[in-house]
Amino acid sequence: MNGSHPGGSRRFGRLRRPRRLVADAAALLIAAAVAFPLYWMVLSAFKPEGEIRSTEPRPWTLEPSLDAFRRVLGQQDFGRYFLNSLVVAAVVVLASALIAFLAATAVTRFRFRFRTTLLIMFLVAQMVPVEALTIPLFFLLRDVGRTVPGIGLNTLGSLILPHLAFSLPFAIWMLRGFVRAVPESLEEAAYLDGASRARFLWQILFPLVFPGLVATSVFSFISTWNDFLFAKSFIVSATENSTLPMALLVFFKPDENDWGGIMAASTVMTIPVLVFFVLVQRRLVSGLGGAVKD
Structure with missing residues (x-):
């Protein structure tokens, strides 16, 4: 009953x-x-x-215009800035995903000295404000650029390396839960079937933690794509290596700001983020679910 x-x-x-x-x-x-x-x-x-510029703003318009978009897309270096942002974001996303996957696997599957200390250092790195490290990073990149070409000031490398460094701690901490969720018995069974460690890593473990990689990639992409502080601080004179947020400065004028151009440029900047999110949304939901379960 x-x-x-x-x-x-x-x-x-x-x-x-x-x-x-x-x-x-x-x-x-x-x-x-x-x-x-x-x-x-x-x-x-x-x-x-x-x-x-009306003193009575309305939440609609009866005469939509594309003039602001024409001014933005007609800007001389806008396409180059867009390409630079795309290159920097793509390199940071791919490199952080690869390095974070290998590092998360190492700190989860292996026991070694100072392992706990290393994990705590990853967590502490997330607590340091980006603004507090901008000036030290400026002098570091200036000095390193004198001996190592390609990563000094006024290069795309000066934007890639700092963003990569700030993305990795979060990505490693998040991926630890996904790697730990894969049972060790599965790894042992793969070894008994003759699989090497590299084969298990890329053909078995990697697909299982891929949703977590997508979730961390969204964080890396958004923080890199929308960055203005590093782009303003580290690209001092080589404007051809500037990124898309720097294009907004063209519409800020001393006498009168071009608010239409600012809003149009901001809209164009938002489109790649929305496209990236739509492409990975299914994997993102499962990835965040896995992180919560951990």
Whole structure:
């Protein structure tokens, strides 16, 4: 005999329904608050100049215009800046994913001296503000660039290396949970079947932790793509190596800012992030789920 009572289940369902409605309403309000700045940015990019400077702003426009986008895309170095940002972000994402995967496997599967100390150092590295390290990194890159060409100031390497260094601690900590979730019995079975360590690493372990790699890659891509501080600090004179956020400075003028151009450039900058997120969203959800389970 089933111990549950149909009437009690119905009453419980009626009690849950108002709570569910309140939770859904709160989620919608939060989503609207988060999405409103993005909506206003895109709206301002399509507004004509007169509406942008109007003293009575409206959350719509009846005369959308592409003039701001024409000014942005017609900028002389905009395409080069876009390509530089793409190269820097791609290198950081791929390199951080590869290094973090190998490092997370090492600190999870192997026992060695100072292993715990190394993990604590990864955690401490995340606590240091980026702004506090910008000036020391500037002098470090200046001195290293004198002996090692390609990674000194005014090069794309001066942007890749710092972002790689800041992305790795988070990626390693996150991937540890995915590597640890793979049972050691699976590794032992692979060795009994004649698989080498390299084959197990790339053909068995790598596909299993791939959702975690996607989740960390999103963090690396967004932080690198949107970076302005390093691009402003480390690209001093070689403007041909500037990245896309630097293109916004063209529209900030001493007498009168071009807000339409600023919003249009910001919209163009946001598109690759949205495209990247859409491409990896399924893997991202499973990756974040795995991280929470750990």
